[in-house]
Each structure stands twice: as C-alpha cells, then as structure tokens.
Amino acid sequence: MKIIDEDLASRVVRLRPGKSHKGTYGRILLIGGSKQYGGAILMAAEGAVMAGAGLTTVATDPSNVTPLRTRLPEAMAIDLYSPALFDQVAKNDVIVLGPGLGTDEQAKNIFAKVLETVSKEQTLLIDASGLTLLAQNRELISRIKAGLVVLTPHQMEWQWLSSIKIADQNDQENLKVLASLFSEKVKNVILVLKSHRTRVYDLAGRVYQNSAGNPGMATGGMGDTLAGITGAFLAQFGPRLESVLAAVYCHSLAGDDLYQDNYLVLPTKISEHLPQVMKRLSLSSKNR
Ligand SMILES: NC(=O)C1=CN([C@@H]2O[C@H](COP(=O)(O)OP(=O)(O)OC[C@H]3O[C@@H](n4cnc5c(N)ncnc54)[C@H](O)[C@@H]3O)[C@@H](O)[C@H]2O)[C@@H](O)CC1
Ligand SMILES: Nc1ncnc2c1ncn2[C@@H]1O[C@H](COP(=O)(O)OP(=O)(O)O)[C@@H](O)[C@H]1O
C-alpha cells in the first residue's frame, strides 16, 4: 500500500501554462439534485468550479436552478428532466452522476440512460444516490461504455454495492469484489472508498491511503464536494489514477488547513479554500 501525500499531489497540480484557455482545463457535467437534495449538487458544482474545471454545467431539478445561478454564476444549468440532458452528456469530458439525485423511479431511469450514453472517450464518476442505484440494479454495470469509471462510495455505499460488510472491508476483499463486479465489462475502474482514512484502489491491484483529513470534516455534503473536485481534476489533469489521488489529497489538505482554527469544517469552506491549496502545491519545490 502506498501513501497519498503532498509529494504525489504536487506532481499533478502544476503551474498553469500561460498559453491556455477554458477549453484546456476540461468540461464537466454534474447530474443530480432532486427537490429534496438540492444542496448536494450545489456543493458538488462548487467543488468542481473551485477545483479549476474549465467549464462546468449542472443538470438538476428546476427548483435548484435559481439557487445555483445565484450562488455560483460560473456554472451553467439545465433541466434534469429535459431530453437536452443527453446532448449535454455528449459534450463533456467528465460526467459526475449521482449527488442528491435520489433513488425514485424517475431518478433510476435518468441514471440508467446516462450510464449507457457516456462514451469510451469520456470519464464517468458515480457518487451518492448513483451508487445506491447501481447497487440496486447491478445488471446496469454491463451497459457502461465509459473509458474510465470512478466510484466514490463511503463504507456503507460500498457495502451495498459489494455486499462486503463494513467490518470485513479489507484490501484483499475490496480488490477481489471490484474485479468481479467490473473487470469483464469495464477495463478502467478506480474505487475511492471514503472513510476517516480514505483508500483508493484500481483494477491493477494498486492500493493507496490518504494521509490527510480530520474529524471536523464529518459533515453532510463533504463527499458531494469531493465528487465535484475529483471530476474537475480528471477533466483538468487527465483521466488517470494520479488525478484522483491528488483530488482526494487536496480536499483533505484544505480541510486540515481549516481545522487548525475551526472546530468543524464546512464543505463549502473547503471549496472556497481550494485555490489557495492548489496554488501552494503548484509552487512547491518539485514544480520549480
Ligand atoms: N445538503 C444536501 O442536499 C445533502 C444531500 N446528500 C445526499 O443524500 C443522499 C443520500 O446520501 P447519504 O450518504 O446520506 O446516504 P444514506 O443516508 O442513504 O446512507 C448513509 C448511511 O451510511 C452510514 N455510514 C456508515 N459508514 C459511513 C461512512 N464511512 N461514511 C458515511 N456514512 C457512513 C451512515 O451513518 C448512514 O446511516 C445522496 O444523494 C447525497 O448526495 C448528502 O450528501 C448530505 C447533504
Ligand atoms: N473523521 C474523518 N476524518 C477524515 N475525513 C473524513 C472524516 N469523516 C468524513 N470524512 C470525509 O468526508 C467525506 C464524506 O463523504 P460522504 O459520506 O459521501 O458525505 P456526503 O454524502 O454527506 O457528502 C469523505 O471524503 C470522507 O473521507
């Protein structure tokens, strides 16, 4: 097992080239946010924008569009229930599917249709309600065509998907079940198993553990924020394991900075602080 640390993250978060534009840093579409869980998709979108995605679009319940535009005018918004959603899917490099989506029949239909629309040139990140829906409908795995799939369950969501009880979740079991669920259908899968010490796995059997993070971060919306940040890193730094590792680390490093002076750390504060954390990493000695 390897450790995710500052050295690793600073190899990914480099100084930006002067000759670049928003297209250079990738397009990300976030899909989620039911009437009940509007905050989840807002926090994910805020994570994506503040992590540096070139262009961020959100597909959400119409009731969330005005709050989103008011809070985050940098993001574009479309109606989750419009057929235009599938044209949008085709236009983006990374699709983040699930934060606050809910698990009712309508959510399930959208989830299944998006899942099979994402092409092999694109990355699909599945989080939150998306993972619950996948666990309830495992036959959908065979319909995934995405070039890279990133799963970001917390331990309970992984229990639902893998059928490994939280107490029995260890590296060997996690890798075995990840392979049995995905390896015949999807070639490139990364599992981010979130906990107080998040571990990251891939189908090649690599295992990494996060070295940052703190209990101040145990607040609803923290994972939604990580989903947005990870999607933005994949869009900006490329569809590879290192982008995911750096995202996990930066999210927690921002949390650790804030925890020094705060009893708890809010997800939206992590997003706000992220550009400073990324600047610091980009200026570290490795990048000079
Ligand atoms: N402001 C909002 O709109 C929020 C919406 N949310 C959305 O709510 C939906 C349900 O998500 P939930 O995660 O609440 O799912 P659930 O409430 O369905 O399941 C979470 C359960 O897992 C347990 N658990 C065990 N180990 C855990 C671990 N290591 N980390 C976290 N939980 C662990 C929790 O105690 C809890 O009982 C998702 O779509 C999510 O995006 C949540 O993210 C919270 C904030
Ligand atoms: N005690 C802790 N120490 C470190 N990180 C934590 C701790 N508790 C929660 N986190 C982090 O917060 C996030 C929680 O994700 P998740 O459970 O999906 O939240 P939500 O669904 O409410 O957005 C994960 O990235 C997890 O690693």
Ligand SMILES: [Mg+2]
């Ligand atoms: Mg979550």
